[in-house]
Amino acid sequence: MPRPIVAQIHPEAIAHNLAEARRHAPDARLWAVIKANAYGHGIERVWPGLLGADGLALLDLAEAERVRALGWRGPVLLLEGAFEPRDLELCSRLNLWHVVHCDEQIAWLAAHKTHQPHRVFLKMNSGMNRLGFRGPALRSAWARLNALPQVDEISLVTHFSDADATRDGEDGIAYQLRAFVEATQDLPGERSLSNSAAILRHGERLDVRADWVRAGILTYGSAPDFPEHDAAHWRLRPAMTLKSRLIATQDLQTGDSVGYGSAYRAPRPMRIGIVACGYADGYPRHAPGGHDGPGTPVLVDGNRTRTVGRVSMDMLAVDLTPVPAAGIGSEVTLWGRGPHGTPGSLLPIDEVARAAGTIAYELMCALAARVPVQVEATEAVEGTGASGG
Numbered sequence: 001m002p003r004p005i006v007a008q009i010h011p012e013a014i015a016h017n018l019a020e021a022r023r024h025a026p027d028a029r030l031w032a033v034i035k036a037n038a039y040g041h042g043i044e045r046v047w048p049g050l051l052g053a054d055g056l057a058l059l060d061l062a063e064a065e066r067v068r069a070l071g072w073r074g075p076v077l078l079l080e081g082a083f084e085p086r087d088l089e090l091c092s093r094l095n096l097w098h099v100v101h102c103d104e105q106i107a108w109l110a111a112h113k114t115h116q117p118h119r120v121f122l123k124m125n126s127g128m129n130r131l132g133f134r135g136p137a138l139r140s141a142w143a144r145l146n147a148l149p150q151v152d153e154i155s156l157v158t159h160f161s162d163a164d165a166t167r168d169g170e171d172g173i174a175y176q177l178r179a180f181v182e183a184t185q186d187l188p189g190e191r192s193l194s195n196s197a198a199i200l201r202h203g204e205r206l207d208v209r210a211d212w213v214r215a216g217i218l219t220y221g222s223a224p225d226f227p228e229h230d231a232a233h234w235r236l237r238p239a240m241t242l243k244s245r246l247i248a249t250q251d252l253q254t255g256d257s258v259g260y261g262s263a264y265r266a267p268r269p270m271r272i273g274i275v276a277c278g279y280a281d282g283y284p285r286h287a288p289g290g291h292d293g294p295g296t297p298v299l300v301d302g303n304r305t306r307t308v309g310r311v312s313m314d315m316l317a318v319d320l321t322p323v324p325a326a327g328i329g330s331e332v333t334l335w336g337r338g339p340h341g342t343p344g345s346l347l348p349i350d351e352v353a354r355a356a357g358t359i360a361y362e363l364m365c366a367l368a369a370r371v372p373v374q375v376e377a378t379e380a381v382e383g384t385g386a387s388g389g
């Protein structure tokens, strides 16, 4: 028998979450951001759930080739554009739209031979200071692009650093919005501003409305502004469940320790369960199982409990005090949907991430290759020709 750990992917949750994004930005076209292999879910696995998007945004050229091979004829946007001049050949061949964020990319375009002019998204650095042109440089970049026969339509794009929160006493997008509007107000072209947090928190604001929005983390069912709001607040459904089983139990006496470093000691006689899941599966090793804090939440047979002791490579331990009936074979939910027959049982990945001092993005992307993945059947999703892997 294989190790009992499995990740389940729920493509219908992706379709649902994208529909929620549309509700918040009803006039915009919707990019589903599927970089990092659909945030660790697997592009092919979530495919049926993506078909309601207007475009697919990613940054790895191999992933762009995959979505074309899957039959996607709609827009594909390379969020970081070309990494070297010959990437533009693939853009021409596969009709990929691409970000232009630096002078070098403009020079590569000027030297590029293509029959088909490219649609480009000129990136403004409105304050994040990773990619893009600042105000005055943006205008000059726009003019140079506009003069190139290799360029068809020029759209404008920027990315928010603090859309999930406030900054300097005002909402977190205000400072960038001011910079963007000032630099671009008389430039023509479509705009794309919002990531998940901006879609959910500010999608309805007139000054944030734009032609395209970019839904990343919300697509996968995590709340970008957790813990201020949780996934239930935003009506998002988890697209990934990580579950395993108990492979042993131990009866501890007062003072007995658990795992490496004896990081947990039993304060009283207690029963613990050993779960077939460890950091080599992608579970965060820094998830606390300690004395002083509440530990990291976990479900056993749909009942909420917590981890105890350090996470090891292949195993972790859970407190069975709230689940006296649990034994070998009991189902353990590390995150996502609880077992069938326990309606409403859900362990938001955001809660696990928070306990471990990280964000859901990192946990999803870290799902290890050794974990077998099942794709839930997707009859509920409309118009699906493709099936998961």
Ligand SMILES: *Cc1c(COP(=O)(O)O)cnc(C)c1O
Residues within 6 Å of the ligand: 033, 035, 079, 159, 194, 195, 196, 197, 214, 215, 216, 217, 218, 224
């Ligand atoms: C990753 C990314 C997004 C999506 O961000 P989320 O917070 O996951 O919604 C949007 N735009 C750009 C440029 C990105 O790199």
